[in-house]
Amino acid sequence: MSRPRKIVVAVTGASGAPYAARVLDFLRDEAAELGLEPHVVFTKFGRLVWADEVGTDPAEAYPFPTYAPGDMMAPFSSGSSGFEAMVVIPCTAAAVARIASGVSSDLVSRAADVMLKERRKLVLVVRESPYSLIHLRNMVAVTEAGAVVMPASPSFYSAPEGVEQLLDTVTARVLDQLGIDNDRMRRWTGALVGHGRKS
Numbered sequence: 001m002s003r004p005r006k007i008v009v010a011v012t013g014a015s016g017a018p019y020a021a022r023v024l025d026f027l028r029d030e031a032a033e034l035g036l037e038p039h040v041v042f043t044k045f046g047r048l049v050w051a052d053e054v055g056t057d058p059a060e061a062y063p064f065p066t067y068a069p070g071d072m073m074a075p076f077s078s079g080s081s082g083f084e085a086m087v088v089i090p091c092t093a094a095a096v097a098r099i100a101s102g103v104s105s106d107l108v109s110r111a112a113d114v115m116l117k118e119r120r121k122l123v124l125v126v127r128e129s130p131y132s133l134i135h136l137r138n139m140v141a142v143t144e145a146g147a148v149v150m151p152a153s154p155s156f157y158s159a160p161e162g163v164e165q166l167l168d169t170v171t172a173r174v175l176d177q178l179g180i181d182n183d184r185m186r187r188w189t190g191a192l193v194g195h196g197r198k199s
């Protein structure tokens with residue numbers, strides 16, 4: 001039997017914690033079946049915004065190893081630990097700046113730095129609006145270094161019904177980028193399915 005694929009889910013302090021919750025819910029239900037081993041880290045403000053926007057206790061909700069934001073002893077702070085992919089969801093403009101400048105001053109930015117230096121998959125689900133020139137330049141820098149920037153921008157062409165389906169127009173594409181099979185959204189087949197507003 002092959003070893004599980006180890007992945008990092010990092011939650012920073014941008015609005016959009018429900019996106020992270022949808023990804024972690026999916027992994028709680030499917031990780032074993034899909035041969036995945038998720039590890040989780042919250043920044044201080046990631047926990048604060050999660051508490052406000054989601055409200056659950058992640059330690060109770062998820063069985064994954066979870067690390068403190070300053071815990072440089074976490075396995076994924078070294079490239080030798082063999083983590084294949086990392087997603088920062090949601091990702092603050094501040095986290096993008098730390099990653100873009102290589103300031104590995106906390107576990108999230110160190111782990112992201114490791115992903116880039118090891119040429120592994122790094123997905124940043126950035127949430128800020130509007131963007132300043134500094135934000136845009138930092139997103140160019142991380143893209144040039146190999147990261148994938150996916151703005152937390154929902155789409156409507158799959159005719160999502162309700163907030164969870166709307167969130168999943170983002171999280172399905174995030175899971176796609178991480179190489180994780182999922183049926184979290186109705187896929188484009190060439191046919192329009194929205195038919196305008198019903199009321």
Ligand SMILES: Cc1cc2nc3c(=O)[nH]c(=O)nc-3n(C[C@H](O)[C@H](O)[C@H](O)COP(=O)(O)O)c2cc1C
Pocket residue numbers: 011012013014015016043044045046049052091092093094095127128129
């Ligand atoms: C309620 C709340 C919502 C926030 N939303 C955003 C946001 O959408 N995008 C962003 O870049 N920062 C946002 N911030 C600011 C970040 O939390 C702040 O810059 C923090 O220092 C980021 O730290 P971190 O990157 O370690 O999580 C928000 C802060 C609060 C308290």
